[in-house]
Amino acid sequence: MKTSLTWLSGTIAAALVFVLLSPYPQMRAQFGGVAVPPGSTLTIPQAQLLMPEALRHSILTASTEKPLILQVGSHMMYAEGHIPGSEYVGQGSQPAGLQQLQDRVNSLPRKKPIVLYCGCCPWNRCPNLGPAFAKLHDMGFTNVKVLYLADNFGTDWANKGYPVEQGR
Amino acid sequence: MIMGLPRPSFRGSTTVKLLLFLWLGVSVPSASFGASSLLHKAAPEFVRTDLNQRRLDLRAYRGKIVLLNFWASWCAPCQLEMPRFVTWQNTYASRGLQIIGISMDDDSDSALSLFKKLKLNYPVAMGDERLGRLYGGVMGLPITFLIDSRGNVQAQYQGETDLNLIEEQFKPLLRP
Numbered sequence A: 001m002k003t004s005l006t007w008l009s010g011t012i013a014a015a016l017v018f019v020l021l022s023p024y025p026q027m028r029a030q031f032g033g034v035a036v037p038p039g040s041t042l043t044i045p046q047a048q049l050l051m052p053e054a055l056r057h058s059i060l061t062a063s064t065e066k067p068l069i070l071q072v073g074s075h076m077m078y079a080e081g082h083i084p085g086s087e088y089v090g091q092g093s094q095p096a097g098l099q100q101l102q103d104r105v106n107s108l109p110r111k112k113p114i115v116l117y118c119g120c121c122p123w124n125r126c127p128n129l130g131p132a133f134a135k136l137h138d139m140g141f142t143n144v145k146v147l148y149l150a151d152n153f154g155t156d157w158a159n160k161g162y163p164v165e166q167g168r
Numbered sequence B: 001m002i003m004g005l006p007r008p009s010f011r012g013s014t015t016v017k018l019l020l021f022l023w024l025g026v027s028v029p030s031a032s033f034g035a036s037s038l039l040h041k042a043a044p045e046f047v048r049t050d051l052n053q054r055r056l057d058l059r060a061y062r063g064k065i066v067l068l069n070f071w072a073s074w075c076a077p078c079q080l081e082m083p084r085f086v087t088w089q090n091t092y093a094s095r096g097l098q099i100i101g102i103s104m105d106d107d108s109d110s111a112l113s114l115f116k117k118l119k120l121n122y123p124v125a126m127g128d129e130r131l132g133r134l135y136g137g138v139m140g141l142p143i144t145f146l147i148d149s150r151g152n153v154q155a156q157y158q159g160e161t162d163l164n165l166i167e168e169q170f171k172p173l174l175r176p
Helices: A002-020 A025-031 A052-060 A075-080 A095-105 A129-138 B014-027 B076-095 B108-117 B129-134 B163-173
Strands: A068-071 A114-117 A144-147 B047-049 B055-057 B065-071 B097-103 B124-126 B143-147 B153-158
Touching: A068 A095, A075 B129, A095 A129, A114 A129, A129 A144, B047 B124, B065 B076, B065 B163, B076 B097, B076 B163, B097 B108, B108 B124, B143 B163, B153 B163
Parallel strands: A068 A114, A114 A144, B065 B097, B097 B124
Antiparallel strands: B047 B055, B065 B143, B143 B153
């Protein structure tokens, strides 16, 4: 009995340490009592995050339905390099950018698979993804994922040898 | 060996230590010094017009220690570090430090607005995708290159970096 309690308490402690020190800020915010600024990437539910390897696999696999991939960050950095087939739809932190996003998706069925990404700067500092995700949610889109780039597009996608194309 | 200090006792700590080890391995802050293909190579030259309408030629700064900082007005980590750059420019200019900023904003109005707000005391020019590619691909901000007096890249700092670390690295390169 004493051994079981010791094991149980150790496991709970380990789980708490893992969550509180987790590299995934969503997990820390949800369980660590961190105040979440409005528009922050921490407002995006963890279940909607898509890991880079999963998206890479999706776009390289011929048989899967391809999502609409939208970049909502810097147009200049999009021109430098972006995910093949993705579209630039304006900066998510700007009203004009959100309007551009709205105009692009307005005619689409609300179940359309959509992936948003940015990669401008470290994930928990990105000003663009939170507002863009919220806009699509408010418009009724139910199948939206957000590409989780922990540091930036270069480190977490391009420098890993994942496919990149250039141009505006 | 330190005498007299009690040895810490953590019963059942193996799991915690393993998890801490894994966490540190995954989320160590980035201050890369070997990842760039430009490391120890000549910094790509460029000529631009800065936000004060003056000619900005990187080659003109040979003989100085240059911190070439790519930023954007919407980049929060960039805004946090630029006041320190202003301090460094004031403190170390006489010893040969020169900070140069390259804004990766899509429009110059945003860059100029922040330039004035932060009272940047070093030249700033607008970047573009061509300059970004010259510097190995500026696909995330901030990114700063430490360029020595011969024009070679000695270090690259990607993302939020410990500014004390940067200062420790460039100070030995300055004139006494």
